[in-house]
Amino acid sequence: MLKALSVAAAVMTSVAALATPALSETLRVGMSGGYFPFTFTRNDTLQGFEVDFMNEIGARTDMDVEFVTMSFSGLIGALESDRIDTVANQITITPEREAKFLLTQPYVYDGAQVVTRQGNEGEVTGPESLKGKSVAVNLGSNYEQLLRELPYADEIDIRTYESNIEQDTALGRVDAFVMDRVSSAQVIAESPLPLVLAGEPFSEIQNALPFRQSDAELRDKVDAAITAMKEDGTLAAISEKWLKADVTQPLAE
């Protein structure tokens, strides 16, 4: 066993010496592992849209993808402090994030969606109806920001969570939650929770992969892989598999 290991190590180092020195052999990808159907854990297996997407990028750029799971609100800090190299967790493009990080092109086009529990559709009909209501959002998400930027934000009881916003809405502890439309529809279709979409999506959002400012080369390499995946239909196929729809194209103007 040890001998086999040392032989393997010798082979690896010689191969590595022959290959052109890569920017980073391993791509450390941060995600929450608790955001169905983009990144979630079932039977101890990390899976979802983001997992397939990143594995495909790893295969095309010849990098080993290493997934690092942590709470959503800690992901951006982990990227800044070099604990991970990028975040694949439906990171929405915002001016603040554009200023702080290098972003790839968008790979998911989506909308913000209000979701409420069954039987509450009369009360909650969309973002305007949230005045005087309690609304759950994930801590550190752009949906929290979206709500706080509404002109009537001070009339909404915004509650931030690390996880389980769907459960608290289903239990009636909050009137609604806000997250992306695609995931909302999948949660309603796949989970036993009594939830419904409330109104149309408001505010279009685009998701991209963020990189540190110093990793321009890495960002460009990954971005080129995304372009190729869009062109040959791989990205659309991943989208169909997890979301039963292609959300990787810009919405019709």
Added chain:
Amino acid sequence: MRALDLDFMLGLVPILLGYLPLTLFMAGVGMVCALILGCVLAMERVARIPVLDQVVVLFISFFRGTPLLVQLFLFYYGLPQVMPFLTGMTGVQAAIIGLTLHFSAYMAESIRAAIIGVDRSQWEAAEAVGMTRGQMMGRIILPQAARVAAPTLVNYFIDMIKSTSLAFTLGVTEMMGATQKEAASSFLYFEAFIVVAIIYWAIVEALSFVQRRIEVSLNRAFTR
């Protein structure tokens, strides 16, 4: 009341047990380190070395006076901001350091009480036969203090095992973290959390059994 998803619950048990070694590793390493540190702190509190004594009192006061969750966040999320070299610290390391410091403060107090509780005549007898201070502690005082402190120390160990569940807030996927993820993907919250509760309960019950055996063997010298 909806019907429970028993298949999901049964399937969850082996998954969660796969994370048991990590839970026991964190608690085990934390316990050994906390015991050593706790003994050192306790002996210092008995000896009352000037200046050092004030530092130890402050240490114990802080780690008993603030919640463990606050301490964990302070080590893992807070300190690396002011000391960048700590960025390399993993969540598991931060959890072990936090558990060690937190519980050593508690243990120091109960070990100190046990040492002081050893009868004065024992100290005098040891001195009378010409033992050094080290011999006196190692051979006479600490063995007797151990008997008094043991039940409390095992209780702290039990508490420590349960406290490792807080490590999931540092991004460590241990038993609680794994449960939370499975619950979030299946939306079967009740099933997931009741299974993990039963697993923790079973571990603590097993330990309580060991605790009773330890107490019996430690007391053997004192039963006639």
